[in-house]
Amino acid sequence: MKTCKDQLNRKLLFGRKPKRIVSLVPSQTELLVDLGLEAFIVGVTKFCVHPNHLRMSKVVVGGTKEINIEKIKALRPDIILCNKEENTKEMIEDLTGIAPIHISDVYNLEDSFELINMYGDIFEIERTTSTLVSNIQLEREAFQLQNQGNAKLKVAYFIWKKPWMVAASDNFINVMLNEAGFINVFESEKRYPEIDFNNSKLKEADLIFLSTEPFPFKEADVLELQSQFPEKKIKIVDGELFSWYGSRLLKSYPYFKTLQN
Template sequence: MPYIDQLNRKLQITETPKRIISLVPSQTELLVDLGLETSIVGVTKFCVHPKHLKKTKTVVGGTKQINIEKIKALKPDIILCNKEENTKEIIDELESTAPVHVSDIYNLEDCFELIEMYGSIFKVEAKASEIITKIKNDRKQFQEKITVKQQPKVAYFIWKNPWMVSASNTFIDYMLYEAGFKNVFENDQRYPEIELSSSKLKEADIIFLSSEPFPFKDKHILELQSRFPQQTIKIVDGEMFSWYGSRLQQAFKYFESLHSIK
C-alpha cells in the first residue's frame, strides 16, 4: 500500500512495519507512547526518552552521522527521519535499505498530521487520536488561562560560541508564540548567529537559554546577567519548545508555569 510522508514522497509498504528504526529522538518517544516500543529495533544516541530505551535497542549513530552497516544488519521494515534533523545524504543512502518516512514540522498542524500518519502506518489509530485530543485539549485550556494582554518579548538562545538564537521559520519560534511570547528575532531567518551587542536583545523582556542543543547552565545566566541587568534570564526546557509528537502532552502545562499563572 502506498503512503505519503510530509515531503510528499511515496512509500510502498506492503505490511504493517514490525521492525522500526527511528533517527529522531522526539519521534522515538512518540513511537513508545503509541505502544510500539517492542517494534523499535534501532535508535540514535540522542534518543533519551524513555531513559531505558538505549539499553535495550541498538544505537545506530546520531542524527547527522549513522552506521549504515548496523542499520542494514537490523533488517528494518521502515526508517523514520526528519528533514531538519537528518541530512538529505543520509536519507538518500537509507532508501536502498528500507522505506524511509520523512517528517517536516513547522507547526502543530504538522505535528497532528505526523501522529495521524504513524497511527495509519502502524495500525494504532485509536492511540494516535487519543494523543492528539489530549494536546488539543491542553492547548485550549492554556489559551483560556492566559490573561496577558501584551505578549512578553523574548530572545531564545540555542547555542554559545557562536551565540545563536531561534528566529522565524522554525518550530521553536512557532511554539514561543503558542506559549504566549513574542520573539524579538521574528524578522530574522532560522538560527542566526548574533552578537551580544545586538540591539534586539535590549528589546527583550526575558532571555531564554534553552537546555538543548547547547547545555546552558546557571553559570551562563550569571554571564549574561552582568550584560543585561534589566532583563529576566531563565533556563528553559528545550524539549518543550522543540520536541514534537507526544512530548507536546506536557508542553502547555510547562508554558503555564513560565507565566506563573495561579
C-alpha cells in the same frame, strides 16, 4: 500492498504493516513509545533519551547526523523514520534501498498533528493517534483560556554559544514561543541567526531564555548574560518542551503555565 505518503509527499510502499522500526529522530522515538510501539523499535540514535532505558534495550545506530549503515542493514528494518531538518540529505541517500524511509517535515502544530496521524495510518493505530492529538488540543485550549488577556512579554531565545545563536522565524521553536504567550524579538529574521550582545533586538527583550538544548546552557551562562544585561530577567528553559514535536507536546502547555506564572 500498503501505500502511504510522508511529509515531503514521497510515496512509500509496504508489503505488510511495518513491525521493525529504526527511528533516527529523538522526538519521534518518544512518540512511538507513547503510542505503544516500543516493542517494534529495533534501532535508535544515541540522542533518543526518552524513555531513558531505550538505549540499553535497543541497538544504537549512531546520532542524528552520522549513522552506522551496516548496523541498520543488520537490523532488517521494515521502515526507517527520519526528519528533513535533523537528518542529512546524504544520510537519506545512504539509507535508500534498505527499507522505506518516512521523512517528517514539522514547522508548526498542524504539521505535528499530521505526522502523528500518519503514524496512525502506517502502524494501524488510528484510534490511539487520534486520542493523542485530541489530548494535546485539550491542553492547548486549557492553557489559552487561562492565559487569555495576559500581556505578551518579549523574549530572546538562545540555542547556542560560541557563536551565540538565537531562534528566529521559520522553525518550530518560534511557533512554540508564540504558543507559550511570548513575542520573539527575532521573529523578523530567518531560522537561527548568529548575534552579538550589541544586537539592537536584545535591548527590546523583556526576557532572555537559555535553552537546555541543543546547547546545554548552565547557571554560569546565566551569570555571564546577567553581567551584560543586568536589567533583564534571564532564565534557563526546557528546550525539549519548545522544540520536540509529538507526544512531548502534552507536557509543553503545563510547562508554559509555570513560565507565565
